[in-house]
Structures are given as C-alpha cells and as structure tokens.
Amino acid sequence: MEVKAKVKHVRMSPRKVRLVVDIVRGLPVERSLDILKFTQKKAVNPVVKLLKSAIANAEHNFELEQNNLYIKTVTVDQGHVLHRWLPRAHGRATPIRKKSCHINLVLAELKPSNKIKTKQQDIVAPIKLGSQSIKDSGVKIKEKKTKELDKTELINKEQLDETGKVITNVRREGRIGHTKIEGGNYKGFVNKMFRRKSG
Structure with a gap:
C-alpha cells in the first residue's frame, strides 16, 4: 500500500x-x-x-x-x-x-497489511431551504417576556413572533453592535461657551 x-x-x-x-x-x-x-x-x-x-x-x-x-x-x-x-x-x-x-x-x-479500500466517510444528506427551521439556522433566539421589556427599548412588532420571542441576528453582535453610552450626544453649557481653541 x-x-x-x-x-x-x-x-x-x-x-x-x-x-x-x-x-x-x-x-x-x-x-x-x-x-x-x-x-x-x-x-x-x-x-x-x-x-x-x-x-x-x-x-x-x-x-x-x-x-x-x-x-x-x-x-x-x-x-x-x-x-x-x-x-x-x-x-x-x-x-x-x-x-x-x-x-x-x-x-x-514495511510489512503489507493488505488494506486496499479507503476509509468511507459519512456524507450528510443535504437540507432543503424550505424545510429548514429558524432554530437550525444561524439566527439566535432570545426568550423574553413582553411585560418585562422596558419602554426605552424600541422593538418593532415585526421583530416579535407569536410566542413573544425577540429574534436577534448572531452576526450583528460583537464588533458591529457597540453599546451606546448614555448622554453621549449631550453637550454641556461649559463646552459651548469656553472653547479649547479661541479664534
């Protein structure tokens, strides 16, 4: 061999x-x-x-x-x-x-073992696109009750299904989805009046 x-x-x-x-x-x-x-x-x-x-x-x-x-x-x-x-x-x-x-x-x-056939690998049957469920796909499902959701969170009705689960995409998490800092857009009175560079 x-x-x-x-x-x-x-x-x-x-x-x-x-x-x-x-x-x-x-x-x-x-x-x-x-x-x-x-x-x-x-x-x-x-x-x-x-x-x-x-x-x-x-x-x-x-x-x-x-x-x-x-x-x-x-x-x-x-x-x-x-x-x-x-x-x-x-x-x-x-x-x-x-x-x-x-x-x-x-x-x-060195010593012939008389093995000729190659190792057979198991081939998984292909999955049809129509029969694949949401759980099998790469979409992550978070279970939350609708009553516990805060009013500040803006959730469209399209994101909620019948059971009240919030569907989030795993690929959008990580580097892309940064946490927003509260009060980040607010500029104080001092910053408006006293600039670092005076012209």
Whole structure:
C-alpha cells in the first residue's frame, strides 16, 4: 500500500532541498523524523511538514500504522523561476534567479497489511431551504417576556413572533453592535461657551 503526498512551489532551490531529502530516503518514518530534527538545514521545515502530512494521510484515509511505514521514494523537481535584476556599477545589471521546487513523497509499508479500500466517510444528506427551521439556522433566539421589556427599548412588532420571542441576528453582535453610552450626544453649557481653541 502506497501513500502519496506532495508540496508545490517551495521557495528554495532544488539543490538545497535534495541535500536534506537524500538523508532520509528509504528510512522508516519515525527514524527519519528523528534525523531531520537534528539536521541544521533550512530545507528541513518543508520536508518535515510534508512527511507529517503523508503520515496523517496514511492514518486517516487508509487506517495504516505509523510504525509500519517507510519512505519509498522522494523526488525534488524544479518549479518556476522568478527572474529579478540587481543594479551594479557602471550601469550594469546582474541577473538574480529565485528558484522554487516541488517535493513528491511516497510512503510504503514495511510489512503489507493488505488494506486496499479507503476509509468511507459519512456524507450528510443535504437540507432543503424550505424545510429548514429558524432554530437550525444561524439566527439566535432570545426568550423574553413582553411585560418585562422596558419602554426605552424600541422593538418593532415585526421583530416579535407569536410566542413573544425577540429574534436577534448572531452576526450583528460583537464588533458591529457597540453599546451606546448614555448622554453621549449631550453637550454641556461649559463646552459651548469656553472653547479649547479661541479664534
């Protein structure tokens, strides 16, 4: 059983990534993670991230054990090259090539477990728009009695349904719905008469 994973457009030169990849090619997964942990190269981070992604694919999709996996093949191919220029003396320009690479990783089993079928995921049946109730949607319902509501709160009759519940939208809460400060619009006599800047 083979498990594949790949990462594209890694902003590193393929030569530098191959130095790291050649160390762990053909080794068991756990041992290769230990070796990469103590390798002093910048290309270690994308390789470790890809290796962990391949292990997660094997465990989740195919229900394989991590102890039974090894790195079968790893290839580092060249990606696109960004062409840039560096100004030099006497009006010259030196070309700069910012290379990228694609890393392809294939894991295989040390002892074959004969698991071929992928793990079946439960698919939830789609909900029709007409049959969806208010409680299932993203609208939050606050239960309040109409008698307890203050007169200062302005509530339209359209916001109240038959049971006397106030329907508020969850998405309007938080940053958008700020609390209003009482007396914020009131300007005193002192502020009108004595300005900070006199002209």
